[in-house]
Amino acid sequence: MSLNRFDGQSKLLLRSLSFGASGAYRALSIIHRQQRANPDMSLCDFIETLCQDEITCPETEVQPLTVKPLVCLFPPLFKQNLLSFIYLVHSRLPRTSVFHLLKCLSLDPCPNPWVIALSRQLERSLGAHSEEPLYTPMCSQRLKDLSQHLVGSGETVGWKCLKGQIAEPASLSVSDLSELGTQRKRKSSFVTLDSDGEETVEQQSKRIKMDVCGSKHGSAKQWSGHEETPERCESDATAENPHEELQRAPDSPCDALPEHIKLSVLQIKELVESQTEWDQSSTDVFKVLNDCDPAQVEVLCSTLSFPDLPEQTLPKLCSCVLALSPDLSYSTAAALIKSLLLEKVLSLSELASRCLVTTATSLCSRYPRPMCHALIGPVLDKNIGNPQAELLNRLIEGCLDSHYRLLVFQMTFRITWSEAVLSIIHSLLDSKPDLNEELFAQFIDQLVNQGPQLTKSVKFAKMMLTVLTKYSSCVTAAQKHSLSGCLMINETFLKRSLQASLKRITHTRDGNTL
Structure with a gap:
């Protein structure tokens, strides 16, 4: 599958929609940022590209080549997040574009039940009156069996909505399905837009008792064995307490963490989600970072969704990290910096916010080497723009000493120079780094090799x-x-000045006359 048809902003959306169950909300946050930078931006081109035909290679030589819409080649999780995202913004999109996307998804030879349900719900929201229910007949039968089991066991709390609804499957709405555990996330959330178009996510905890998944009356394996069930029962049920919730998620990477780290993960999550001021006890919670190996730090950051943290939370979290004693190890600091900052910096379409700049400069001053390898280097490897270059120049000029400036200088030898990268190299040269003969020779080679592509560049x-x-x-x-x-x-207006400066060079360090 070729992604070259998508531009840089669309590729960022693709990546966010491929990221876990929160992909729709990540994409919503990204599109808000992109539209603030470019009010004329439209999602229509993104949707139409997804609907373009793509030739797919057969799995065996006997099978012929097939042509499918590009969107059908993405995994089911991406399609679910895409439909959830379109549902959130469909009021701002042309109906024809959305219907075209739904038609392309309907051509999938192996449709996913979740994708079918979300497509039908989106059709209803667009005014297409479809009599088809949002779920399959087998799912309806299993809901009936589940209702009879709960009624027979005397358990009615949280399941009253089933009475009178299963008898008429076509009348079951999305709000009813959400009560039956059809949503992928344990905590439901709803999205509203404030006056600035920002996303506001309010989460309310749902406590649903699903004894059928763990009691002697029902076996979880029976419910997970059917192909129409996209999630296991355990993943839909919310645990009775947060600690139990982590223990009962068998497919969660957090299972690999020791118990004391799991407990700290819950405490950090509660702290990040709270609206109260952070005190000394908040710093103590982050001491667990000194007990983690690099793999555990990555799992911890992923479990807490650090890349998705609001930027206004970053300075408080950074203050707690900087207050730790002893300092974090290189690997721990690198993993933390990458999780907190890399995606936010790469997605910049305008100058970095004060919160992001404060956090980046504070961490760079304390942990310069991890910052070079976990943030500055990976950012330079991408096709960056002026917002990224402006932030990197701040870090280089304000936080890095000569040793680390030389390290960044060498990183620029491995990439293709762009206008943004040229501004960074120029800033490094202005700081007069101590270049030895070998390093200077490598730099001159880069000037000569990359010069033909930059003949019109004033920078x-x-x-x-x-x-x-x-x-x-x-x-x-x-x-x-x-x-x-x-x-x-x-070919610039500086050509004569350059040639005059070159003629004035008459000596070298070894004394040879030029």
């Missing part, structure tokens, strides 16, 4: 001028000859 010309003036004593005869050829093809 590249200014950087060359900096090299010829501030580092003239480092230039050898061979390098001067190579630079001369590079300047010949320059």
Whole structure:
């Protein structure tokens, strides 16, 4: 499957929709940010690209090539998140685009029951009066069996909605289905938009007793063995207490954590979600980071959804981390920085917020080496823009000493230079790093190799001028000859100044006359 049809912003949406059960809300947050930066942005192109035909290769040589809509080639989780996301924003989209997407999804030869239900619900929201229920006939029969079991056992709390509803399957609505555990998340949430178009998510805890999943009257294996059940019963039921909730999630990566770390995860989650002020006890909660190995830190960050944290929470969390004693190890700090900041920095479409800048500079000042390898390096490897370059320049100029500036300087040798990267290199050169002969020779090679693609770049010309003036004593005869050829093809207004500066170089460090 080729993703080259999507632009950078669309690829960011694709990645967010592929990320767990919260993908729809991640995509909603991203689209709000993108629309603030570009009010004319529309999702229509994104939807139409998903609806384009794609040739798929057969699994065996006997089977012929087939053509399917691109959206059908994505995994079921992506399709579910996509439909949930479209449901949240469909009022702002043309009906024809949404119906086109639904038609393409209906061509899937192996449809997922969740995708079918979400598609039908979206059709109803668009005014298409469909008599088809949101669930399969087998699902309806299992709901009847479940209702009879609960009534027979005398358990009615939380299941009163089943009475009188199972007899008429077509009348069962989405709100009824949500009470039956059809939602993927343990906690339900609803989304409203404030005056600035920001997402507000309010979560309310649901306590649903599902003794049928663990009691002697019913076997969980019987319910998970049918293909129409997309989730196991245990994953739909909310535990009686938070600690039990972690223990009863058999497929959760958090199961691999020791008990004391699991307890700390719950405490951190409660702290992050609370609206109260953080005190000294809040710092004590984060001491668990010093007890984790690198793999456990990654599981902890993933379980707590650190990449999804609101930016206004970052400074408080950063203060607690910086208050820890002893300092975090390199691997722990790197994993934490990557989880907290990398995705937020890569998704920037405008200048970084004060909260994000404060957090990044604070962590960079304390943990410069992890910051270079976990954030600055990975960001440089991407096709970054001015917002990312502006933030990296702040970190380089304000937080990194000469040793780490040289490290970042070497990182730029492994990537293709863009206008944003050129501004970072120019800033590094202005700080007069201590370049040895080998490092300077590598840099000159990069200038010569990448120069032909940057003949019209004023930033590249200014950087060359900096090299010829501030580092003239480092230039050898061979390098001067190579630079001369590079300047010949320059097409900016600085060409004559560059050639004049190159002619003024008459000596090198080894005393040879040029």
